[in-house]
Amino acid sequence: MFAPVRSVSIGRCYNSGMEQSHIRNFCIIAHIDHGKSTLADRLLEATGTLTAREMQEQVLDTMDLEREKGVTIKASAVRMDYTAADGEQYELNLIDTPGHVDFSYEVSRALAACEGALLVVDATQGIEAQTLGNLYLALDAGLEVVPVVNKIDLDSARPEEVAHEICDLLGGDPDEVVRVSAKEGTNVSAVLEAVVQQVPPPSGDRAKPTRALIFDSHYDAYKGVIAYVRVVDGGFARTDPLRMMVTGAPVDPVEIGIFGPEMRPVGQLAAGEVGYIATGLKTVRECRVGDTLTERNRPAEAPLPGYRSVKPMVFAGIYPTEGEDYGELRDALEKLQLNDASLVYVPETSEALNFGFRCGFLGLFHMDIVQERLEREYDLDIVATAPSVQYQVALRGGRVVEISRPSDLPDESSIEEIREPWMHIQVFMPEQYYGPVMELVTKRRGVFTKQEYPAPGRVILYFDIPLAEIVVDFYDKLKSNTRGYASLDYEFAEYRADKLVKMEVLLNKQPVDALALIVHEKDAYHRGQALVSQLKKLIPRQQFEVPIQAVVGKHVLSRANVKAVRKDVLAKCYGGDVTRKRKLLEKQKAGKKRMKRIGQVSVPQEAFMAVLMLEDE
Amino acid sequence: MRPANGILPAMRVAVYIHVPFCRRRCRYCDFATWAALEGLIPAYLGAVRAELSRLRQWADWKAGTVYFGGGTPSLLKGHQVGRLLAQIQLTPDLEVSLEANPGTVGRPELEALHRAGVNRLSLGMQSGNERELRMLGRAHTHQAVVDAVRDARAAGVGNLNLDLMYGLPGQGRRQWKRSLDAALALQPEHLSLYALSVEPGTPLSDDIESGRIVGPDPDRAADLYDQACEVLMREGFEHYEVSNWARPGKACLHNLAYWRNDAYLGVGAAAVGHWPVDQAGWRLRNVRHPQEYVARLQPGVEVDASELPISPATDEREYVPADWAMAETMFMGLRLLEEGVERDRFRRRFGRDAVDVYTAPLSELHRAGLITWDDRRLRLTPRAVMTANQVFEAFLPEAPVRDVGP
Ligand SMILES: Nc1nc2c(ncn2[C@@H]2O[C@H](COP(=O)(O)OP(=O)(O)OP(=O)(O)O)[C@@H](O)[C@H]2O)c(=O)[nH]1
Numbered sequence A: 001m002f003a004p005v006r007s008v009s010i011g012r013c014y015n016s017g018m019e020q021s022h023i024r025n026f027c028i029i030a031h032i033d034h035g036k037s038t039l040a041d042r043l044l045e046a047t048g049t050l051t052a053r054e055m056q057e058q059v060l061d062t063m064d065l066e067r068e069k070g071v072t073i074k075a076s077a078v079r080m081d082y083t084a085a086d087g088e089q090y091e092l093n094l095i096d097t098p099g100h101v102d103f104s105y106e107v108s109r110a111l112a113a114c115e116g117a118l119l120v121v122d123a124t125q126g127i128e129a130q131t132l133g134n135l136y137l138a139l140d141a142g143l144e145v146v147p148v149v150n151k152i153d154l155d156s157a158r159p160e161e162v163a164h165e166i167c168d169l170l171g172g173d174p175d176e177v178v179r180v181s182a183k184e185g186t187n188v189s190a191v192l193e194a195v196v197q198q199v200p201p202p203s204g205d206r207a208k209p210t211r212a213l214i215f216d217s218h219y220d221a222y223k224g225v226i227a228y229v230r231v232v233d234g235g236f237a238r239t240d241p242l243r244m245m246v247t248g249a250p251v252d253p254v255e256i257g258i259f260g261p262e263m264r265p266v267g268q269l270a271a272g273e274v275g276y277i278a279t280g281l282k283t284v285r286e287c288r289v290g291d292t293l294t295e296r297n298r299p300a301e302a303p304l305p306g307y308r309s310v311k312p313m314v315f316a317g318i319y320p321t322e323g324e325d326y327g328e329l330r331d332a333l334e335k336l337q338l339n340d341a342s343l344v345y346v347p348e349t350s351e352a353l354n355f356g357f358r359c360g361f362l363g364l365f366h367m368d369i370v371q372e373r374l375e376r377e378y379d380l381d382i383v384a385t386a387p388s389v390q391y392q393v394a395l396r397g398g399r400v401v402e403i404s405r406p407s408d409l410p411d412e413s414s415i416e417e418i419r420e421p422w423m424h425i426q427v428f429m430p431e432q433y434y435g436p437v438m439e440l441v442t443k444r445r446g447v448f449t450k451q452e453y454p455a456p457g458r459v460i461l462y463f464d465i466p467l468a469e470i471v472v473d474f475y476d477k478l479k480s481n482t483r484g485y486a487s488l489d490y491e492f493a494e495y496r497a498d499k500l501v502k503m504e505v506l507l508n509k510q511p512v513d514a515l516a517l518i519v520h521e522k523d524a525y526h527r528g529q530a531l532v533s534q535l536k537k538l539i540p541r542q543q544f545e546v547p548i549q550a551v552v553g554k555h556v557l558s559r560a561n562v563k564a565v566r567k568d569v570l571a572k573c574y575g576g577d578v579t580r581k582r583k584l585l586e587k588q589k590a591g592k593k594r595m596k597r598i599g600q601v602s603v604p605q606e607a608f609m610a611v612l613m614l615e616d617e
Numbered sequence B: 001m002r003p004a005n006g007i008l009p010a011m012r013v014a015v016y017i018h019v020p021f022c023r024r025r026c027r028y029c030d031f032a033t034w035a036a037l038e039g040l041i042p043a044y045l046g047a048v049r050a051e052l053s054r055l056r057q058w059a060d061w062k063a064g065t066v067y068f069g070g071g072t073p074s075l076l077k078g079h080q081v082g083r084l085l086a087q088i089q090l091t092p093d094l095e096v097s098l099e100a101n102p103g104t105v106g107r108p109e110l111e112a113l114h115r116a117g118v119n120r121l122s123l124g125m126q127s128g129n130e131r132e133l134r135m136l137g138r139a140h141t142h143q144a145v146v147d148a149v150r151d152a153r154a155a156g157v158g159n160l161n162l163d164l165m166y167g168l169p170g171q172g173r174r175q176w177k178r179s180l181d182a183a184l185a186l187q188p189e190h191l192s193l194y195a196l197s198v199e200p201g202t203p204l205s206d207d208i209e210s211g212r213i214v215g216p217d218p219d220r221a222a223d224l225y226d227q228a229c230e231v232l233m234r235e236g237f238e239h240y241e242v243s244n245w246a247r248p249g250k251a252c253l254h255n256l257a258y259w260r261n262d263a264y265l266g267v268g269a270a271a272v273g274h275w276p277v278d279q280a281g282w283r284l285r286n287v288r289h290p291q292e293y294v295a296r297l298q299p300g301v302e303v304d305a306s307e308l309p310i311s312p313a314t315d316e317r318e319y320v321p322a323d324w325a326m327a328e329t330m331f332m333g334l335r336l337l338e339e340g341v342e343r344d345r346f347r348r349r350f351g352r353d354a355v356d357v358y359t360a361p362l363s364e365l366h367r368a369g370l371i372t373w374d375d376r377r378l379r380l381t382p383r384a385v386m387t388a389n390q391v392f393e394a395f396l397p398e399a400p401v402r403d404v405g406p
């Protein structure tokens, strides 16, 4: 190990911050809806971080989308001051994380800023798929895990059993597992005490050259890129010249501060602490989540490990409804990526939709959220194409190409085989749903591999299944077949070859690249039928008849016609009220503007997502 | 007072007078009309006279046409109509129309109206089938229509319009033919055929939503429209506007002012006026409720001098900038199937040729076979008539028109 010889003599030592032995950095992890954000509310209250007036339910879910959907999408950090039972003052840095599987990248980044994790488990639901998924992430990151059983106020709660389930997994004494009701505030102080006693303090060296891990960021129109950091070694003040170790970009902070939970400026941040740096950077490329900030005058030897890069599961094209908004869409994606490190995108062009981007997402919910954020936060009108997984196409002659857009599939004659991603999935559920789940999975080409009984009456089924079969509505089906009791986790297994074909959709006799899809040969016929009838419902009647066809090669699988409009003319204009007429025309025109013109045909945005709406049978 | 911009001394303008009273409300009706408010009529007419006199003082204009619309203007007595007309500089050849509902007037009343100056009667026949009349909630039978026509003729009304509705729930070709035949048997000079549009909040719309009545089918309405076009052409009517047919020379002059996007005054509650100022224009809208209208026109209320024909009842004025005025001129004018948009008239008002202003949309519409033009006028092609909105849309500018307060 190198020890910088003169570090102590030239380095400044940040001692003015809270002593590291009195800092606790922890995140709250759980399966979706087990009450993380509600527990965070109680912790904020109990520590007096927010006053009763500032308080609202799931106060850390600040995005409109989070509040509307009642789901955490973004991890959020907040500093709390706490006087423990031992009479000592502690600085607690809490990060609330999302529970939905599509946002597990948020969780893994938050973990790297913490020494401990509160693992919240719903006392009725018990351990579910992301309880385990997130638990393993935390253990892999070397965190101390503190289990908490929540929602003990419910009649259906079974805190004893659930505490046992947890201890079977983590070891420890079931009687010592903290049981709380985050809703009613029962036992919240026990949680804070457990954090202080069980989560180790940070162990960075304040004398060493500064290293701060960027675990998240967002863009601010005035202060530029705001980097959220966990200071690992050293420390810095607002006036210190800094540098990104990976991109090399110099950073002269405009402001540094902590989350309280709103951004609150401070004079300095020292090792062990969590806060933010307003970098002033207006271009977003130079600041990457996972990079390490160091001092320009006394750089650290090597950056922190950073993050594994994300592997998107599904891909879709995102296009501006109006071609001229392309530049705005590009800027928006760039800025959104700062705040959503799991989003990836590259430019692409489509015959039907012109210029846009192929985007990669961690799942459909993620895709949904990205679309909504683009529309709301950036005021864009966009069209998204149906999601697709990434295929490997082995060509005759040995070359292999990867495609994530069905229309890119090369000519059949040049293809040796098409391989698709397969997943290992685990389904957690009560035993009685064994039959329906088996049936659902096998209908979608899934293969059973094994089963486990983690607790009495509960079973984990393991399957291998093509990713394409689970991206669309598998999760919803799983939920409805198990009355909401099943949960699902998955990971990539491998690529496997199968009999896959490209299905094209012709509108008014022209193939529309954005509507093409890759399907299994045996599903082609019924998917074609279903898609055509969906499109027929979605595409409004036009001035002329529009034939819709689904074809595989030269083979027409299904066809239907959207009849021409017969009558569209306003009736009487009462007493010369032209305004009313004009408003109707304006409304009609605005409606069309939200549609995409493909050849002569106006196609509503939903049509590109029609494959998602295919009803079964 | 100085004549307003764009108005020449003694210019002729179309005058619309709204009569917002009905005996009872028809099931499909969402117009500005009130039932059981007839007690207000005398006060209301006083207010209308006050508004007219205010407009009289404002500038020197002559009525080009007068139109009493409703509501049910035939609830007015001849002498009441006469007093209103006395406020307007009448010229001998002036078209004075009045909407009448069958069953509200007999021969003596019609004679009085005719003597007062009404020379064109528009009769709300709507259907020749009793079942349809009941479904629509009309307060009359077909016999009442027959009687009203007979009485109007006897009273000397030489210019008669019948309103009919098509696309009614349950209406097929046979029912529609019966209504058309019944109307033709009454030998009107003019026919207006309106497709039923189901307006939210009306009892009819409730009937449809609750499933008591099956809603109208737009494709069926299109067939019925085609059928009417054929029948009326055979009968020698000119199809001069999307919804209007007339014997040669009997087109409604008042409505032409709307379609040509000319100036018109709107008098009475909820009435709308249009006042071009150079290339732009103003749309003026009066307060909607008759009681409020009456209150606004209490003696002593004054309005500031304006280049616009406003009165104390003016509730909204909407500025229509030149590009919108042009668009409106296009989409209103194209409704006139023979006359179309006259290029000269357009050039006189806007200083530019319509064909130059709309080069791109016109060439696209022309390619699609929806519009044609020659040196004199632009017109819809016959196949574009039924889907004219799709054509009209092409002329709308990007930015919306803003509303301005009173
Ligand atoms: N009865 C009861 N309900 C609770 C308790 N804690 C949370 N809830 C409810 O459970 C639901 C989910 O709570 P959240 O705090 O949003 O859950 P979360 O784990 O943050 O959810 P995600 O962030 O979306 O994964 C809300 O309706 C809460 O009101 C509790 O102790 N008792």
Ligand code: SF4
Binding pocket: B021, B022, B024, B025, B026, B029, B030, B031, B033, B070, B071, B072, B101, B124
């Ligand atoms: S007569 Fe005309 S205005 Fe009066 S209620 Fe019937 S439809 Fe409405």
Ligand SMILES: [Mg+2]
Binding pocket: A036, A037, A038, A058, A061, A071, A072, A096, A097, A098, A099
């Ligand atoms: Mg949450």
